[in-house]
């Protein structure tokens with residue numbers, strides 16, 4: 047990763063893209079350790095469980111809906127952080143990553159179960175909905191995702207290889223390490239480029 051703020055803030059990789067990412071792999075090459083404990087954990091939230099645990103009233107309100115995901119949302123959040131060296135996206139960069147619509151409830155291509163497909167990093171609005179209602183439902187969904195029983199935090203050890211279901215999770219890189227505590231990860235991503243017949247619930 048070229049930027050030291052990569053992956054901070056809850057998101058699902060590539061949700062801003064028409065071709066979404068199925069799985070991610072990280073291989074820990076260097077892991078900072080402080081007072082005998084590794085820092086820089088990576089956190090995950092389970093979007094199968096998040097969907098299952100939604101109240102029926104909310105399930106009905108988001109059923110069959112799509113939401114817009116925009117790469118620029120995450121980029122701008124990172125730019126607001128102190129010390130960020132990110133420049134504003136150019137018009138050309140924006141043209142290359144235009145906002146896309148994704149189903150809010152998605153059938154996971156491998157489990158065949160419904161998942162909640164919305165993340166605070168990239169999801170900006172629910173399509174065709176009054177902006178205020180859209181904003182309040184998204185706020186609700188993002189808060190709902192914060193439930194402690196949906197969380198898994200991975201504490202790294204050097205040599206770990208972690209592979210995760212990117213479609214069925216949101217993740218966050220915790221940046222609690224300092225510039226003199228180097229952390230180096232190698233990363234691979236598996237795209238979901240096949241056309242699945244039933245991606246929309």
Ligand SMILES: [Fe+2]
Pocket residue numbers: 053057058059217
């Ligand atoms: Fe990520």
